[in-house]
Structures are given as structure tokens and as C-alpha cells.
Amino acid sequence: MELYLLVDFGSTYTKLTAVDLEKADIVATASSFTTVATDIHEGYHRALQQLYQKIGSEVSFSKIVACSSAAGGLKMAAIGLVEELTVEAAKRVCLGAGGKVDLVFSHYLNSKEAARINQENIDIVLLAGGTDGGNKDCVLHNAEVLGKAGIQVPVIYAGNKSCQDEIIEIFEKYHLEYYICDNVMPKLNVLNIESAREVIRTVFMNNIIEAKGIKKIENEIDQIILPTPHAVLKAVELLSKGYLGEKGLGEIVIIDIGGATTDVYSICSGSPKRADVILKGLEEPFAKRTVEGDLGMRYSAMGVVNTLSEEEVKRYLEQGLDIVSEAKKRATNVDMIPQNEEDEKNDIIFAQICSNLGMSRHVGKMDTYYTPMGTYYFQYGKDLTDVNYIIGTGGVIIYNHHPQEILKKMLANEKSIMELRPKNAKFLLDKEYIFSAMGLLSLHEPLIALKIMKKYIINI
Amino acid sequence: MEGKVRMKTIVIGVIGADVHAVGNKIIEYVLKNEGYNVVNIGVLSPQEDFINAAVETNAQAILVSSLYGHGEIDCRGMRDKCIEAGIGDILLYVGGNIVVGKQDFDDVKRRFEEMGFNRIYPPGTPIEAILPTLKADLGE
Numbered sequence: 330m331e332l333y334l335l336v337d338f339g340s341t342y343t344k345l346t347a348v349d350l351e352k353a354d355i356v357a358t359a360s361s362f363t364t365v366a367t368d369i370h371e372g373y374h375r376a377l378q379q380l381y382q383k384i385g386s387e388v389s390f391s392k393i394v395a396c397s398s399a400a401g402g403l404k405m406a407a408i409g410l411v412e413e414l415t416v417e418a419a420k421r422v423c424l425g426a427g428g429k430v431d432l433v434f435s436h437y438l439n440s441k442e443a444a445r446i447n448q449e450n451i452d453i454v455l456l457a458g459g460t461d462g463g464n465k466d467c468v469l470h471n472a473e474v475l476g477k478a479g480i481q482v483p484v485i486y487a488g489n490k491s492c493q494d495e496i497i498e499i500f501e502k503y504h505l506e507y508y509i510c511d512n513v514m515p516k517l518n519v520l521n522i523e524s525a526r527e528v529i530r531t532v533f534m535n536n537i538i539e540a541k542g543i544k545k546i547e548n549e550i551d552q553i554i555l556p557t558p559h560a561v562l563k564a565v566e567l568l569s570k571g572y573l574g575e576k577g578l579g580e581i582v583i584i585d586i587g588g589a590t591t592d593v594y595s596i597c598s599g600s601p602k603r604a605d606v607i608l609k610g611l612e613e614p615f616a617k618r619t620v621e622g623d624l625g626m627r628y629s630a631m632g633v634v635n636t637l638s639e640e641e642v643k644r645y646l647e648q649g650l651d652i653v654s655e656a657k658k659r660a661t662n663v664d665m666i667p668q669n670e671e672d673e674k675n676d677i678i679f680a681q682i683c684s685n686l687g688m689s690r691h692v693g694k695m696d697t698y699y700t701p702m703g704t705y706y707f708q709y710g711k712d713l714t715d716v717n718y719i720i721g722t723g724g725v726i727i728y729n730h731h732p733q734e735i736l737k738k739m740l741a742n743e744k745s746i747m748e749l750r751p752k753n754a755k756f757l758l759d760k761e762y763i764f765s766a767m768g769l770l771s772l773h774e775p776l777i778a779l780k781i782m783k784k785y786i787i788n789i
Numbered sequence: 790m791e792g793k794v795r796m797k798t799i800v801i802g803v804i805g806a807d808v809h810a811v812g813n814k815i816i817e818y819v820l821k822n823e824g825y826n827v828v829n830i831g832v833l834s835p836q837e838d839f840i841n842a843a844v845e846t847n848a849q850a851i852l853v854s855s856l857y858g859h860g861e862i863d864c865r866g867m868r869d870k871c872i873e874a875g876i877g878d879i880l881l882y883v884g885g886n887i888v889v890g891k892q893d894f895d896d897v898k899r900r901f902e903e904m905g906f907n908r909i910y911p912p913g914t915p916i917e918a919i920l921p922t923l924k925a926d927l928g929e
Contacts, residue, residue: 410844410845411841411844411845413841414841414842414845415845436875458845459845459846459847460845460846460847462796462798462826462846462847463798463845463846463847464844464845464846464847465847514845516828517828517830517842517845517846607831607832607833609833609838698806698833699806700806700807700808700833700857701806701857701858701859702808702857705806705808705833707833
């Protein structure tokens with residue numbers, strides 16, 4: 330029996346998944362609180378003991394790999410030139426690499442903005458700007474400002490390749506820790522994620538987890554390879570595309586509603602489905618991830634209420650729900666687990682707002698243009714109308730008795746006719762919370778990871 | 790390498806709610822053959838798309854096409870927006886059926902010059918005809 334152990338050091342829980350490679354199946358899972366504040370080994374050992382108990386003996390693993398979003402995840406600052414272009418491209422690269430975009434700057438940086446990078450404990454700065462052969466002045470200025478501010482964290486340059494040499498000179502002059510990669514937008518509206526994502530991953534593996542006190546676990550496991558959201562992206566992309574003879578699910582959308590954020594993933598090209606639609610704006614990634622920092626079930630419960638108008642809050646009150654105090658209750662008591670039917674019902678309402686808005690901000694939109702030649706339509710973003718499945722994950726969806734009530738809010742509806750939401754998608758559930766583990770497994774054994782996902786992701 | 794660095798960048802497109810694509814493709818073809826780096830933002834393009842493209846690509850000129858008669862409304866304020874975006878000195882060309890009906894072209898030209906356009910071309914001007922002026926304006 331050859332066993333792999335896949336570990337996810339999450340912000341709250343350290344989750345372990347043991348996989349039997351020959352049977353292509355999960356043997357056992359276990360979890361315990363993450364203990365990065367004291368010593369990351371403690372939580373890992375507790376979870377491991379639990380896992381041994383479930384298996385019935387102390388087994389040995391031929392490989393132990395991990396992903397991590399502990400100690401605040403991967404906090405990134407994205408810098409570009411024009412908001413709709415290189416700034417947007419830089420943001421998408423950060424999200425696609427599994428980061429959180431905590432700061433976004435456009436055009437010429439000032440010293441105050443650069444100082445915020447130091448103050449807000451950013452882990453990595455991604456500096457973009459200009460197409461290849463395009464604008465140089467802005468990135469050169471911004472590199473200089475970063476240098477003068479004495480940025481302590483790694484800076485990744487992913488801008489105009491024509492001034493790479495000058496950029497390196499500036500970084501050297503100020504002794505910054507820097508990395509160079511391909512331009513995130515080499516041509517107008519062309520998005521180039523891969524090179525920058527790989528550099529972010531390497532910096533994460535070598536520096537960030539060290540700084541956060543997570544790397545010392547590597548004396549007991551093989552390696553921490555990915556930020557957790559990057560692992561999830563790998564898993565869902567595999568689940569969508571399939572591998573060799575094993576078919577995938579085709580176009581899919583995944584929603585993960587957590588305590589602090591709502592993550593939405595879509596795996597499809599999202600190109601226009603009709604001939605009279607003109608695609609506008611920056612190219613979209615095939616595997617796209619968006620993160621809503623203001624939408625979450627506990628830490629961000631107040632953010633959920635803040636998206637409501639006074640009118641809507643009043644309407645909830647008329648229905649007997651004081652949504653503001655319910656939000657406060659959740660935000661101050663982040664470990665809250667629904668105790669009765671009413672708690673669960675209210676959790677559904679919060680989750681519905683998260684799923685509805687998470688989708689609204691992720692999905693592409695149509696715009697009508699009336700011309701002397703007839704009506705034309707613009708499409709900004711991805712067309713998700715033909716998506717086959719919406720897969721739910723995250724505590725509230727997994728443990729709630731009515732997950733479909735939450736997921737159905739993502740579908741096309743009469744209130745959002747200009748949004749290209751899925752029309753007839755079926756609902757699936759990641760009941761065992763296995764995406765991050767399967768993303769890790771897919772790096773070595775994609776076929777087994779795919780088979781396990783197809784087995785454990787269930788219909789609802 | 791040296792040739793690539795020196796290659797001048799020109800942003801072209803059709804402004805406003807105008808979907809005339811043929812002339813736009815011809816302009817792209819001719820300018821590319823002349824050795825320019827052509828950034829074509831296509832039909833149905835608002836002013837902001839021209840300007841954003843010019844900022845990121847460090848373009849030396851923007852060539853605006855308009856065939857459907859509403860060019861005068863669509864082009865208003867474009868120079869001011871360029872100034873706001875930090876590319877106030879960029880060359881702005883406009884051509885096509887840029888106003889409604891048959892009007893005295895000298896008058897049309899004056900109105901577009903007041904809007905800040907450097908070169909204004911009447912209906913039916915082939916792109917080849919403006920190449921010598923374009924080259925001169927670009928300092929070639």
C-alpha cells in the first residue's frame with residue numbers, strides 16, 4: 330500500500346488527507362487548529378494523531394506535500410499603469426497565483442502609497458506597466474519610488490520588457506530583493522499569467538513561508554509547494570479539462586464561501602456565444618479566480634450587510650430578521666456554529682448574499698449599443714451562460730442542509746439580465762473539502778486526483 | 790533589435806457607435822506595411838479606449854476613423870482627455886465622413902482643429918495619400 334499525505338495549512342484549520350495510490354481513494358481525513366502563532370508542528374501533530382487513529386495504526390507515507398494559506402495567506406500589492414489595462418492584468422495574476430490583492434496602485438506612485446506597502450505587511454509586490462516596447466517612464470518612476478521607500482519584501486517586475494535593464498539598475502541601486510519575469514500584458518489587451526505566476530510561486534516557497542514561520546515544518550514533510558488557492562485552481566482546472574482517457578466535467582464554476590472571503594472560480598474560455606456580440610477589454614484567463622474580501626460568513630459578516638441598502642435592511646426587518654445585529658453576532662463570535670434552525674436559516678441568507686454578489690462581480694456583463702446600423706452588444710468579461718456545473722465548497726455550503734438554496738442565487742435571474750450568469754447549471758458539492766488536497770496530488774498523480782474528485786464531488 | 794526599438798507606435802480605431810470595419814482593416818494593413826507598430830482597437834471604440842491604449846503602448850499618434858456622420862459629437866473633448874492622461878502632445882488625426890451631411894470642408898476642418906486635432910481629412914481620402922504628412926509629423 331503506497332500512501333500519500335496531503336496537508337493544507339489553512340488560516341484556521343490544518344487539514345490532512347491520506348490517499349491510497351493503488352486504490353485511487355481517500356483513506357482518511359483529519360483536521361486540527363493551525364498553530365502558526367506558537368509552533369506550526371503542534372497542530373500538525375494533533376491532526377496526524379487523529380489521522381492515525383482513524384486509520385488504526387501509525388502508517389508511513391511515501392510523500393508528504395502541503396499547501397498553505399496560514400498566517401494571513403499571501404498578501405500582495407499590484408501596481409500598474411492604466412486601471413483597465415496593466416493594473417487589471419497585475420491583479421488577475423496575483424489572484425491566479427493564489428494571492429490576496431490588498432493594495433492596488435495605478436499610474437505614478439507617490440511616496441505615501443509606497444509607504445503603505447511597508448505598513449500593511451505586504452508579502453510580495455508585483456510591479457507592472459506598459460506593453461512591451463510601450464510606456465517606460467511610469468514603471469521607471471515607480472521602481473525608483475519603491476527603492477526610495479526601502480521596500481523590504483520581494484518585488485517582482487512584470488512590466489515593459491524594453492526597460493528591464495534600467496529597472497534592474499534601479500533595484501540594484503536600492504538593494505531591493507527583486508525578481509524579473511515576462512510582461513503581464515505584452516500587447517494591448519493580451520494577458521500573460523504563467524511567467525509571473527511561476528515566479529510568485531517560487532518566491533512564496535522560498536521566502537514567504539519562511540518569514541511566516543511555516544517553513545520549519547519542512548523538517549517533517551517533503552515540501553510546501555503552493556499557496557492554497559493556487560492548489561484549488563489546479564484541482565478545478567483538472568476536474569474541468571479531464572486527463573488522458575478520463576473525461577472532465579467541461580465548463581464549471583466553483584464557489585467557496587469562507588468566514589472572511591468568498592472565492593469564485595470559473596474554468597472555461599467564456600468567449601461570446603452569439604455572432605452579434607463584440608468582446609471588449611482585457612483578455613480573461615481560462616481558469617479565473619476572484620476573491621471578495623468584504624463577503625464572508627463571520628469575519629466579513631459586516632461587509633455583507635454593508636452591501637445592502639437601507640431599504641433592503643428594512644425589508645428584512647419586516648420579515649422578522651434584524652440582519653444588522655445578526656451580522657454583529659457573527660463578526661464578534663467568529664467560531665459560531667449554527668445551534669438551531671433559525672441560526673441555520675440566517676446563515677443561508679448571508680450565504681445567499683455572498684453567492685449572488687460573488688457571482689455578480691465575477692461574471693461577464695453585456696452592454697447594449699444602439700447604432701445607425703442596428704443594435705450591437707458588447708461583452709466585458711466571461712460568458713458563463715453554458716456552464717455545466719456549479720460546485721459549492723466551504724463550511725456554510727458543506728454543513729448546511731439546503732446548499733442548493735445558496736447555489737441557486739448564482740444562476741441567471743430577472744434582476745440581472747445583463748449579467749452572463751449560468752442558465753441551466755447543475756449543482757454539485759465538495760462535501761469532503763478535497764480541492765486543495767487534490768490540487769497537490771495532481772502535481773504528481775493527475776489521473777488519481779481526477780478519479781477521486783469525480784467520486785467525492787456529489788450531486789445535490 | 791535596433792529597428793524594433795525605433796518602430797513608431799500608432800493607435801487606430803473607429804470611434805463611437807460606428808461599426809464600419811473595412812476601412813479600419815485597410816488602414817491597419819497599409820500602416821503595418823510601412824513598418825509601424827499598429828495597435829488596432831477596432832470598431833465601436835470610445836475615446837477612453839484610444840487614450841488608454843496610447844498610454845500603455847507609448848504611441849506617437851492616434852488615428853481616429855468615423856464613417857457614420859456622428860464623428861463631431863464622438864470626438865469632442867478628446868484632446869482634453871489626452872492632456873488629463875498625460876499624453877497631451879500626442880498627434881491626433883481624424884478622417885472619414887466625420888460630420889452630418891454635405892458641409893463646407895474648410896469649416897469642418899476649422900471646427901476639428903479647435904477641438905485639438907492636428908490633421909483632419911475629408912471623405913474618400915485613401916490612407917496612402919496621408920503617408921507623407923504622417924511621416925513628416927512623426928519626424929521621419
